[in-house]
Amino acid sequence: MNKSNIYQERRLALAKQICTKTGGGIAIVSTAPETARNRDSEFPYRHDSDFFYLTGFEEPGATLVMNISGTNTQLQLESHLFCRPKDAEREIWDGIRLGPEAAPEILGVEYAYSNHELDNKLGLLLADQDAVYIRLSESAETDRRLRHWMKQVRQQARSGINAPSELHDIESLIHEMRLFKDAHEIDIMRHAAQISARAHVRAMQICKPGMREYQLEAELLHEFRFSGAQSVAYNSIVAGGENACILHYRAGSKELRSGELCLIDAGCELDGYASDITRTFPVNGKFSGPQRALYDITLAAQEAAIAATKPDNSFMHPHEAALRVLTQGLLDEKLLKLSELGSLDNAIESGAYRRFYMHRTSHWLGMDVHDVGSYREPLAEVKNSSQEKPWRVLKPGMVLTIEPGLYIRPADDIDSAFWNIGIRIEDDALVNANGCELISRGVPVKADEIEALMKNA
Numbered sequence: 001m002n003k004s005n006i007y008q009e010r011r012l013a014l015a016k017q018i019c020t021k022t023g024g025g026i027a028i029v030s031t032a033p034e035t036a037r038n039r040d041s042e043f044p045y046r047h048d049s050d051f052f053y054l055t056g057f058e059e060p061g062a063t064l065v066m067n068i069s070g071t072n073t074q075l076q077l078e079s080h081l082f083c084r085p086k087d088a089e090r091e092i093w094d095g096i097r098l099g100p101e102a103a104p105e106i107l108g109v110e111y112a113y114s115n116h117e118l119d120n121k122l123g124l125l126l127a128d129q130d131a132v133y134i135r136l137s138e139s140a141e142t143d144r145r146l147r148h149w150m151k152q153v154r155q156q157a158r159s160g161i162n163a164p165s166e167l168h169d170i171e172s173l174i175h176e177m178r179l180f181k182d183a184h185e186i187d188i189m190r191h192a193a194q195i196s197a198r199a200h201v202r203a204m205q206i207c208k209p210g211m212r213e214y215q216l217e218a219e220l221l222h223e224f225r226f227s228g229a230q231s232v233a234y235n236s237i238v239a240g241g242e243n244a245c246i247l248h249y250r251a252g253s254k255e256l257r258s259g260e261l262c263l264i265d266a267g268c269e270l271d272g273y274a275s276d277i278t279r280t281f282p283v284n285g286k287f288s289g290p291q292r293a294l295y296d297i298t299l300a301a302q303e304a305a306i307a308a309t310k311p312d313n314s315f316m317h318p319h320e321a322a323l324r325v326l327t328q329g330l331l332d333e334k335l336l337k338l339s340e341l342g343s344l345d346n347a348i349e350s351g352a353y354r355r356f357y358m359h360r361t362s363h364w365l366g367m368d369v370h371d372v373g374s375y376r377e378p379l380a381e382v383k384n385s386s387q388e389k390p391w392r393v394l395k396p397g398m399v400l401t402i403e404p405g406l407y408i409r410p411a412d413d414i415d416s417a418f419w420n421i422g423i424r425i426e427d428d429a430l431v432n433a434n435g436c437e438l439i440s441r442g443v444p445v446k447a448d449e450i451e452a453l454m455k456n457a
């Protein structure tokens, strides 16, 4: 399929939903602003995910406006793109711009204009429309602009022009679409996960006692960029020893010491899509007895969660499956005391495990590492009741991580052999018709395989 058709089809699918809800309207989605890092230096630019999902356009300073009318069977959709105008002087400094003249052909939009025309044109596009669809909690700037556009339309009231009277949040409609990945997205996500897996292999192979966390981070970054990934999907975690017990640790300068574990949680972003992999391995290439015991429990928990990741199970099934195995393991290793807790069920229900496992097992993955999409069923029948909506039912096309872990901080009531062991194992799962496909398994996960890889490096 021609690339611009993918985005046209997504706009059409969104327009159909808007047509069904309100018989049409105006939909407005802007991309992300550029962000200053300090003085006149900027952070590397990253487009807004929703905007990119609908346009495939990566430049800053752009807004998509969709004018939707007609009926579901005879839908009329006009897409208007506002983008940075061509500017020979600026392009010398900042790079080539697509410009409104080329945008219709390249992006498949019906109309394109300079972004300087946004305010004027919105005043016209909103005239006599009933409904506006926009992200309601995007930013103060969006709110200000929307008020300005509405004021412009209202000023034409004496000419018989009506301003929209309904404001709808567009986000939930787009996010529901983004929850189900299409073939184009799955291709990119598979590729992103392969690159990230190679980066983890590279880090394991090169790791030696005496290296620093940031040196392993450099190896990850090398593999990401060398393979064509544009960026990291999130700040890489490279955590030696006790740092592995800090969930949002960054790669720091700690020396990686023999006898300690190293936890790496790192993934690249490729063509706008994230990957998210965690592996934990011994710095000297050989797990100690207590490390191996907890590693095997974590891996068994991940295997149980993987088996539960299949269509018609709920989003919480994999978590519950992992939790049972982790908690049983904690009881077996006497990190939780059966004499105090009485049973496995009580250890789970009382939340006693949270001391060692304090996060969920999964999150959606896609354009954003913690991707969008409701974790609850969007069921109309429970919409207005006080009843809690059920957890989301897994369906083919959803992508989620499976990432159980165990984190043992030093404490008087804990056998010191387990102190400072932090383990997480994370893979990316695409739900398919029968279960799930792990798209990130290009890096070993079994303890023996990790040891063999490090030994032969």
Ligand code: GLY
Pocket (backbone or CB within 6 Å): 234, 265, 266, 276, 363, 369, 403, 426
């Ligand atoms: N790397 C972020 C996460 O695993 O959720």
Ligand code: MN
Pocket (backbone or CB within 6 Å): 276, 363, 401, 403, 426
């Ligand atoms: Mn994750």
Ligand code: MN
Pocket (backbone or CB within 6 Å): 265, 266, 276, 277, 278, 426
């Ligand atoms: Mn992660």
